[in-house]
Amino acid sequence: MIKALGYFIEIIRGIVITSRHFFVNFFFRILNVLGIKTKRKGAVTIQYPEQRKEIATRHRSLHRLMAREDGKPRCVACMLCATVCPSECIYVEAAEDPELEMQKYPSKFIIDIGRCCFCGFCVEACPEDAIRMDTGKIELAGYSRDDLVYDLDKLLK
Amino acid sequence: MVKIFIDEKSFEVEDGITVFKAAKEAGIAIPHLCYHDAFPPEGSCRMCLVEIEGLPKLELACSTQVRDGMKVFTKSERVVEARKGVLEFLLAEHPLDCPICDKAGDCKLQDYYETYGLFESQFREVKEKREKKAKIGKNLIHDEERCIICKRCVRFLKEVTHTQELGIFERGIHTSVNIYELLPVDNNYSGNLAQICPVGAITDTDFRFKTRSWLLKKGKSICPLCSRGCNISIEYHPGFPHFQVPKKVFRIYSLENPDVNGFWICDLGRYGYSYIDENRLDRIMIKKEEQKIEPTWEQSLQFIAEKIKGLNFLKKTSQIALVLNTWLSNEELFLIHKIFKSDLNVESIFFADRPQSEGDDILLTPERSPNRRGAQEMGLSIQPVKLETLATKTRLLLVFGSSIQDQFSSSDIKKVLDKIETKILFASHSNDLISFFDIVLPTALIAEKGGSLTNVEGRIQKFSPVFEPSGDSLPEWMMLADLGREFGINPSFYEQLKTPEAISIETEKEIPFFREKK
Ligand code: SF4
Ligand code: SF4
Ligand code: SF4
Ligand code: SF4
Ligand code: FES
Numbered sequence: 001m002i003k004a005l006g007y008f009i010e011i012i013r014g015i016v017i018t019s020r021h022f023f024v025n026f027f028f029r030i031l032n033v034l035g036i037k038t039k040r041k042g043a044v045t046i047q048y049p050e051q052r053k054e055i056a057t058r059h060r061s062l063h064r065l066m067a068r069e070d071g072k073p074r075c076v077a078c079m080l081c082a083t084v085c086p087s088e089c090i091y092v093e094a095a096e097d098p099e100l101e102m103q104k105y106p107s108k109f110i111i112d113i114g115r116c117c118f119c120g121f122c123v124e125a126c127p128e129d130a131i132r133m134d135t136g137k138i139e140l141a142g143y144s145r146d147d148l149v150y151d152l153d154k155l156l157k
Numbered sequence: 158m159v160k161i162f163i164d165e166k167s168f169e170v171e172d173g174i175t176v177f178k179a180a181k182e183a184g185i186a187i188p189h190l191c192y193h194d195a196f197p198p199e200g201s202c203r204m205c206l207v208e209i210e211g212l213p214k215l216e217l218a219c220s221t222q223v224r225d226g227m228k229v230f231t232k233s234e235r236v237v238e239a240r241k242g243v244l245e246f247l248l249a250e251h252p253l254d255c256p257i258c259d260k261a262g263d264c265k266l267q268d269y270y271e272t273y274g275l276f277e278s279q280f281r282e283v284k285e286k287r288e289k290k291a292k293i294g295k296n297l298i299h300d301e302e303r304c305i306i307c308k309r310c311v312r313f314l315k316e317v318t319h320t321q322e323l324g325i326f327e328r329g330i331h332t333s334v335n336i337y338e339l340l341p342v343d344n345n346y347s348g349n350l351a352q353i354c355p356v357g358a359i360t361d362t363d364f365r366f367k368t369r370s371w372l373l374k375k376g377k378s379i380c381p382l383c384s385r386g387c388n389i390s391i392e393y394h395p396g397f398p399h400f401q402v403p404k405k406v407f408r409i410y411s412l413e414n415p416d417v418n419g420f421w422i423c424d425l426g427r428y429g430y431s432y433i434d435e436n437r438l439d440r441i442m443i444k445k446e447e448q449k450i451e452p453t454w455e456q457s458l459q460f461i462a463e464k465i466k467g468l469n470f471l472k473k474t475s476q477i478a479l480v481l482n483t484w485l486s487n488e489e490l491f492l493i494h495k496i497f498k499s500d501l502n503v504e505s506i507f508f509a510d511r512p513q514s515e516g517d518d519i520l521l522t523p524e525r526s527p528n529r530r531g532a533q534e535m536g537l538s539i540q541p542v543k544l545e546t547l548a549t550k551t552r553l554l555l556v557f558g559s560s561i562q563d564q565f566s567s568s569d570i571k572k573v574l575d576k577i578e579t580k581i582l583f584a585s586h587s588n589d590l591i592s593f594f595d596i597v598l599p600t601a602l603i604a605e606k607g608g609s610l611t612n613v614e615g616r617i618q619k620f621s622p623v624f625e626p627s628g629d630s631l632p633e634w635m636m637l638a639d640l641g642r643e644f645g646i647n648p649s650f651y652e653q654l655k656t657p658e659a660i661s662i663e664t665e666k667e668i669p670f671f672r673e674k675k
Contacts, residue, residue: 127256
């Protein structure tokens, strides 16, 4: 009996907290809408996706591969990113460009974003600054798992 | 014996050896680049400097002999400082392109820089551009920028192969290693150069850019491509299951064994590894007419055992014929000997091996299989297959390996096989023969099973599996032990043969050669 009472008290407390937030926000929001400047903004939500928050410069978003001036990837297929990746989601296959002196380039470069944990280790490991996570793309959902596998072409874009 | 002190600990060492060797025996590693156990000291890299009490300058550990009462310091401040200095000069013209260097991960220069270097270079001059992709041999590429002129390669070609294709040209900062006028390094041991080059100056086209050395797993094994039995390390990548990339062998390195191959292996063994991954037979295959049995190990082996049992019951074991090969291990040959010769008195035992080819006077032998000597010592006479003999009276034919197709045309083989009631093939690779047999059982390779081999000199060498057998394949010894148990002349004997070691113990008991060589 006493236990059940405690239960109801907690529910009422919850309702009080939620309604307090609601009414305080409501109040300041109305003041803001009416053009009265207050320190507090009122409503904290934004109208995503029409409205977007600015992404911090250090934020780690979808990877991209950097290109050289001639459009070829800057990556030299050293496989350090694939070595360091804790999710084992990078796969690199190297090839040799017969024309340029000793150029090793990735003939395949695949990141399985579905497995990636966005730790950013790959970016730190890269000796060529060839991979970055600064595209600002954060909506990475796909209709199938294969949609989440990014290959060289997709990553270079 | 003399008494010396290394880093203030005393050691008893043999007189006349070098400080480097004494330290190595004492378990103290001294950094070195040009020194290699296979050659006399060269003293060109200066990496092995140590301090010796009473001597004003630092000395080269690789070429200084020990003296009684000598006090050597390998870690003193002066030594560490000197190593730094040596490294700084070695790296003055070094391109430091480790990210694309195939040696990275195995590179001594890289390792020593990690341990003793880690300095900012004081050289402000731009590094000189040199040839980075000189083709110096059929599968060797030389990068002059990375070369530290340790002369290991030159000495190898002078002292091991006696072919002397490489030489040192020019002097001072322009010194370089190169071939003489259009005569490339083209001998059967050239691959060793890529392995002994302490840096990434010589790389081979076979491994070049394919993967990184630290991603590879390594396993000790024995090269099965000739009867020398060189000790090798099979380096493979276990595969990326998430990307459907299977296991793959990337290179073979030689392992040191002074009694067998010294430090080297030939190019045939080094580069002939593609058979491990390519074209493998992964499943049991059963011909349509035999569809009553399912392609499982139990059913297929039982089927064979029943056939043997039947013929044995009718006292017609002379109608069984075997075609063996000398890729089978001692243990497998012993089981075959035991089952078919001792238990069943089968007379038609033939051998079909890869055709012999040229050997050389370094390591390569003419035989292209690893265990011919083992088969001989087992008491199996190595008679070549005669198709006519097979055709006349055989009702059950067991063929191990696919080398009969090296000796006869497919149509001839088919003609003979069509006359035989039941024929079974034990094969590791898929090929034309498969369709002629009633049951084809996939077998494991030397790299995938355990056992021992007897090399050309009669040395018995054990090997263990480096990786799992491909697909459903199993080692032949396992199937043979199963067969022995199934057809049941002496099931309890075969019952206990659960490992190659157990079989090897029985071999030693029964065959004097293996007992004595143990
Ligand atoms: S962010 Fe981390 S998990 Fe994702 S690819 Fe890079 S290293 Fe791998
Ligand atoms: S670490 Fe950089 S250069 Fe190396 S493979 Fe990855 S992206 Fe390419
Ligand atoms: S030889 Fe060694 S130090 Fe030089 S680039 Fe190759 S790995 Fe790096
Ligand atoms: S190529 Fe390699 S082994 Fe030959 S001298 Fe240069 S560094 Fe030494
Ligand atoms: S190892 Fe002694 S000088 Fe090179």
